[in-house]
Amino acid sequence: MNRTAQIGGKIPAQPGPQDGSEPADRDGSRPADSVIPGAGPAPRPGERATVRLRDTGPEEPPRYAPEWLELREPADAAARAQELLDPLRIRLANQPGKAGLAIHDLGCGTGSMGRWLAPRLDGAQHWILHDRDPYLLHFAAVASPRSAADGSRVSVETRRGDVARLTPDALAGASLVTASALLDVLTREEIETFADACTGAGCPALLTLSVAGRVELTPSDPMDEEITEAFNAHQRRGGLLGPDAITVACEAFSERGATVRVNPSPWRLGPDQAALTAQWLRGWVGAAVEERPELKARAERYLQERMAACEAGELHVVVHHSDLLALSRPTGGAS
Numbered sequence: 001m002n003r004t005a006q007i008g009g010k011i012p013a014q015p016g017p018q019d020g021s022e023p024a025d026r027d028g029s030r031p032a033d034s035v036i037p038g039a040g041p042a043p044r045p046g047e048r049a050t051v052r053l054r055d056t057g058p059e060e061p062p063r064y065a066p067e068w069l070e071l072r073e074p075a076d077a078a079a080r081a082q083e084l085l086d087p088l089r090i091r092l093a094n095q096p097g098k099a100g101l102a103i104h105d106l107g108c109g110t111g112s113m114g115r116w117l118a119p120r121l122d123g124a125q126h127w128i129l130h131d132r133d134p135y136l137l138h139f140a141a142v143a144s145p146r147s148a149a150d151g152s153r154v155s156v157e158t159r160r161g162d163v164a165r166l167t168p169d170a171l172a173g174a175s176l177v178t179a180s181a182l183l184d185v186l187t188r189e190e191i192e193t194f195a196d197a198c199t200g201a202g203c204p205a206l207l208t209l210s211v212a213g214r215v216e217l218t219p220s221d222p223m224d225e226e227i228t229e230a231f232n233a234h235q236r237r238g239g240l241l242g243p244d245a246i247t248v249a250c251e252a253f254s255e256r257g258a259t260v261r262v263n264p265s266p267w268r269l270g271p272d273q274a275a276l277t278a279q280w281l282r283g284w285v286g287a288a289v290e291e292r293p294e295l296k297a298r299a300e301r302y303l304q305e306r307m308a309a310c311e312a313g314e315l316h317v318v319v320h321h322s323d324l325l326a327l328s329r330p331t332g333g334a335s
Helices: 066-079 082-093 112-120 134-142 188-201 224-235 242-255 271-291 293-311
Strands: 101-106 125-131 154-160 176-180 205-218 259-264 267-269 316-327
Touching (some): 082 259, 082 316, 112 125, 125 134, 188 316, 205 224, 205 242, 224 242
Antiparallel strands (some): 259 316
16 A cells, blocks of 8 residues: 555555554555454444544554545445435525535544535535544545535644534534544434534534444355344444444434434445455454354354455445434524
């Protein structure tokens, strides 16, 4: 992988080791059978690197490698629900007194949400990128788009902080809040706090790629369901919502008067996405075994067979996600 920082689509890789458990080779690559940090289970239950939701000490290293975020970005872009964009555009066009759009991207990672959404919206945009990882914030700013759909200017700023502690004041003047793959690493209380902030500020929220807890593999295998159940249980560790997050978020926003729409946004992985499929498989099975260690021997055989099918171009996977658009009631008397 090219380690040189570039602008215009290529995400620079994070310098130095990604974590303390799996050093990179001298050329910067990783062993073929290793899991890129972020693709597999987090070292501590209930934690993710790009959105560190709880204080765990200043020395804790990041656990989302830019390599993983770059690997999944095309699949994320293809999966996001385009059907939610028209109602969002209508809402943004009707916002009163706005010279341009102020968009907060929560847990932005390397900025893939901005690269997907900014060129699909008209008008000048100022993106405020939030993350706990300073490396990823730097990459997100460097590789952000510079123009909107109509050629208007796109600018960015970065803010390092904890997105679980947002308040309506922090979102004052916001036109839109976005996030990708965020809701499932929140607790019920954190989602309610998040919904309070968005609805209190009267701004819409576009929240994409929340895990739905369903996976389809072709050809099927008797262990598919068992691994899925164990993985889903792993996602719920430490009070996190995992595949229940989208339902809880819908309820939280609706109870606060927002109009909510949900659309499916599945990853559809085939031979052309073999590298992503392989990393996803290792992480998916690894999390299941971490949750249920008694699966280890059978899971190792299962993974070997699945990896062989992936390498042969014979494996197809659908990983189900959901996208949510919450249109909060505007503040200030706007309709």
